[in-house]
Amino acid sequence: MRSLDVLDHVPVGVFVLTPEFKVSFWNKVLEDWTGIERGDVVGQDVTGALPHLREGRYAGRLRTIFEGGPPAVFSAQLHKHIVPARRRSGEPRLQHTTVTPLRDEDGRVSALFAIQDVTELTKRSRQYRELAAKVQAVNVELEGFAYSVSHDLRAPLRTMEGFSVALLEDYGEAIGEQGRDYLGRIIDGSRRLDSLIRDLLLYSRLSRQEISITNVPLDAVVREVVDRLRSYLNGELGNVETQTGLPHVVANRLTLVQVLTNLLSNATKFMHPDREPQIRVTAERRDEGWVRVWIEDNGIGIAADHQERIFKVFERLHGDDEFPGTGIGLAIVRVGMERLDGRVGVESVEGEGSRFWIELREGTP
Amino acid sequence: MKQRSAVTVLVVEDDANDVLLLKRAFRKAGTEPFPVIHVVNDGESAVRYLGGVGEFGDRRSHPLPDLVLLDLKLPRMSGHEVLAWRSEQLPLIRIPVIVMSSSQEASDIARAYDCGANSYLVKPVELEVLVEIIGALQGYWLRFNETAAVTEPRTFGTRLAT
Amino acid sequence: MQKLTADQTDGLTELINIGVGRAAGVLNDMTESHVSLRVPAITLLSQDTIDEELGDMSDDLLASVQLRFAGSFSGTAALVFPTESANKLVTALTGDDEDDQDLDEIRVGTLNEVGNIVVNGVMGSISNVLSEAIEYTVPDYKEDVIANLLRADTAGAQMTVLLAATHFTIEELRLGGEIILLFEVGSFDALVAALDQLMEE
Numbered sequence: 063m064r065s066l067d068v069l070d071h072v073p074v075g076v077f078v079l080t081p082e083f084k085v086s087f088w089n090k091v092l093e094d095w096t097g098i099e100r101g102d103v104v105g106q107d108v109t110g111a112l113p114h115l116r117e118g119r120y121a122g123r124l125r126t127i128f129e130g131g132p133p134a135v136f137s138a139q140l141h142k143h144i145v146p147a148r149r150r151s152g153e154p155r156l157q158h159t160t161v162t163p164l165r166d167e168d169g170r171v172s173a174l175f176a177i178q179d180v181t182e183l184t185k186r187s188r189q190y191r192e193l194a195a196k197v198q199a200v201n202v203e204l205e206g207f208a209y210s211v212s213h214d215l216r217a218p219l220r221t222m223e224g225f226s227v228a229l230l231e232d233y234g235e236a237i238g239e240q241g242r243d244y245l246g247r248i249i250d251g252s253r254r255l256d257s258l259i260r261d262l263l264l265y266s267r268l269s270r271q272e273i274s275i276t277n278v279p280l281d282a283v284v285r286e287v288v289d290r291l292r293s294y295l296n297g298e299l300g301n302v303e304t305q306t307g308l309p310h311v312v313a314n315r316l317t318l319v320q321v322l323t324n325l326l327s328n329a330t331k332f333m334h335p336d337r338e339p340q341i342r343v344t345a346e347r348r349d350e351g352w353v354r355v356w357i358e359d360n361g362i363g364i365a366a367d368h369q370e371r372i373f374k375v376f377e378r379l380h381g382d383d384e385f386p387g388t389g390i391g392l393a394i395v396r397v398g399m400e401r402l403d404g405r406v407g408v409e410s411v412e413g414e415g416s417r418f419w420i421e422l423r424e425g426t427p
Numbered sequence: 428m429k430q431r432s433a434v435t436v437l438v439v440e441d442d443a444n445d446v447l448l449l450k451r452a453f454r455k456a457g458t459e460p461f462p463v464i465h466v467v468n469d470g471e472s473a474v475r476y477l478g479g480v481g482e483f484g485d486r487r488s489h490p491l492p493d494l495v496l497l498d499l500k501l502p503r504m505s506g507h508e509v510l511a512w513r514s515e516q517l518p519l520i521r522i523p524v525i526v527m528s529s530s531q532e533a534s535d536i537a538r539a540y541d542c543g544a545n546s547y548l549v550k551p552v553e554l555e556v557l558v559e560i561i562g563a564l565q566g567y568w569l570r571f572n573e574t575a576a577v578t579e580p581r582t583f584g585t586r587l588a589t
Numbered sequence: 590m591q592k593l594t595a596d597q598t599d600g601l602t603e604l605i606n607i608g609v610g611r612a613a614g615v616l617n618d619m620t621e622s623h624v625s626l627r628v629p630a631i632t633l634l635s636q637d638t639i640d641e642e643l644g645d646m647s648d649d650l651l652a653s654v655q656l657r658f659a660g661s662f663s664g665t666a667a668l669v670f671p672t673e674s675a676n677k678l679v680t681a682l683t684g685d686d687e688d689d690q691d692l693d694e695i696r697v698g699t700l701n702e703v704g705n706i707v708v709n710g711v712m713g714s715i716s717n718v719l720s721e722a723i724e725y726t727v728p729d730y731k732e733d734v735i736a737n738l739l740r741a742d743t744a745g746a747q748m749t750v751l752l753a754a755t756h757f758t759i760e761e762l763r764l765g766g767e768i769i770l771l772f773e774v775g776s777f778d779a780l781v782a783a784l785d786q787l788m789e790e
Contacts, residue, residue: 091595099618118618119618119619122615122618123615123706123709126709130722131709131712131713131716131725132658132705132708132709132712132713132725132728133656133725133726133727133728134706134709135493135700135701135702135705136702137702137705138695138698139679139683139695139696139699140619140620140682140699140702141682157699158701160628160727160728162725162727163725169628180694180698184694184695187693187694188695191692191693208528208532209530209532213500213528213529213530213597216529216550216552217445217529219552219712220444220445220448220551220552221444221445221448221552222443223552223553224447224448224451224554224557225444225448227553227554227555228448228451228554242601252552253552253553256552256553260531263531267533271533315685356535371694374665384505402744425687
């Protein structure tokens with residue numbers, strides 16, 4: 063037998079069994095794990111140290127090895143242990159063993175046992191399993207929470223808004239101008255709170271809902287988003303120029319529609335007071351199968367030190383009087399792109415306009 | 428387009444404020460035909476009303492509606508459960524049911540349609556929008572939409588003579 | 590792509606059934622369960638058509654145990670576990686009854702062994718009919734979509750894929766499912782010749 067001493071220096075328990083079920087090699091790692099010294103086991107029948115290997119469930123599979131057959135795997139879950147080994151704490155060492163045929167110069171085949179200690183791996187897997195169960199429970203709870211928010215928080219809002227409007231309509235004359243102004247503020251407040259709740263719901267739904275990823279035609283999606291925004295804004299979308307022949311991308315259609323809707327309405331919103339609003343949607347192929355979609359505007363732009371912040375929830379750069387909003391729109395874009403395994407970013411010069419981009423994998427038409 | 432004498436809408440809604448706003452929206456929309464509105468406050472009562480059971484036994488005071496507006500989150504029996512019940516009541520299933528819910532969750536919407544809802548509307552916060560929705564709804568569901576006769580021995584001949 | 594006669598196909602199917610039968614025996618000895626394994630039919634495919642054949646799971650991440658072999662007959666043997674089957678099998682064999690789990694390290698170890706036993710059973714019955722010895726590499730576990738499971742190792746070569754949908758049943762739990770045995774080889778010539786000879790005898 064060639065020298066196997068080099069196997070003393072690998073972090074794997076190794077021993078060799080001859081076809082006569084005698085141990086012919088026992089490495090240092092196994093000495094350490096089992097407390098059985100090499101000298102006490104090498105040359106001896108396996109029955110002394112590892113009697114179970116004589117049992118049918120092992121002997122049968124080992125016979126194949128001695129015949130030069132394919133390697134055998136003994137997993138930690140189906141086999142308590144191949145070698146009796148405990149850690150200092152007393153817990154058993156969980157072992158994953160691969161047995162391969164080992165041919166000597168005379169063509170005799172022995173079985174080489176390579177034993178990995180998978181105790182830590184297994185422990186970590188269990189922890190991970192428990193953690194996953196907890197996350198799942200929290201998610202279910204969050205879902206219930208969001209559901210309840212959508213129902214219960216909006217009902218009183220309808221009451222506030224609805225009856226303020228009714229009051230204004232029916233008794234507007236009686237309460238005078240200041241009274242009407244106050245009512246207007248209540249109505250305005252309820253509407254703002256409503257869009258806030260709606261955006262937060264969208265944000266939370268986007269981050270937890272299961273989505274399926276398919277090939278999506280960017281052309282059709284962009285057209286859909288622009289048309290829908292145009293009718294929503296009663297034509298006040300400004301001039302939107304869209305590149306034709308946009309490629310397919312790997313995405314979830316609804317999520318992509320949401321992302322592009324938010325980016326486009328963002329582009330229309332921050333108009334420069336002295337310029338006709340001009341928006342361009344273009345796409346280019348990047349390295350390694352990525353497609354980058356640009357949404358460019360000639361609006362007020364974003365100062366360099368704010369460009370990171372704007373993708374966070376509730377981050378706003380302007381007061382409500384200037385540009386009303388919930389501060390969630392771009393956060394929705396970020397979460398949406400995270401869910402699509404894509405990227406998002408912005409290039410902007412303050413006062414000149416912004417160039418937002420998203421990147422997705424190119425799909426097949 | 429068809430002619431009808433009295434059009435009845437059953438509103439299944441537990442929030443008294445929403446009921447008031449809904450009635451106001453019907454009034455403000457000003458679209459013909461202006462319906463007689465019956466209100467029940469929970470899912471179980473909706474089932475009893477539609478089934479003509481107990482206090483709802485008399486079809487003269489509680490006529491079968493031409494349209495049901497159904498909230499989802501209701502006491503005792505949810506809107507989804509009402510829909511599921513209705514899907515097995517052969518003549519009653521012909522009465523269109525429009526879900527009006529605060530929920531915009533995809534699962535709620537899908538489940539409502541799966542249970543046989545004819546339409547799904549999200550309750551808006553703005554009264555103005557509600558008026559718009561109700562106006563459109565009256566035009567479509569109460570004026571243009573053709574309904575199938577709900578033959579019921581007890582009321583046959585009184586309600587269907589239109 | 591290589592073609593087989595009806596007789597050759599029958600012979601190969603029988604050979605594979607002997608192999609999976611032996612594997613089932615090993616599994617039963619080991620786990621005191623009553624697993625039975627059966628291959629109703631085999632299909633020969635070119636690599637390009639394998640996606641179509643397994644179309645409904647072409648996007649799924651599949652667990653597989655692979656064994657490469659070389660000799661008069663060389664290629665890769667793989668056992669592929671559709672997710673549902675993987676979970677059912679591990680649960681049945683280990684009594685680990687937390688269902689609907691991800692394939693964590695613990696379960697991957699078990700799958701690795703089950704795959705090893707089945708592939709070895711089949712390779713055993715194949716090597717029995719071949720006169721020349723076959724050399725094996727250490728078995729490998731990977732998770733990928735079906736298209737990437739085999740192809741990666743043999744880019745460029747014109748390979749034939751033998752697909753054996755294998756049905757397993759576990760009596761006492763009254764459950765069953767499908768696993769897929771795949772052989773990817775340059776040629777079946779040596780094996781077919783040995784089979785022909787065997788049938789003539």
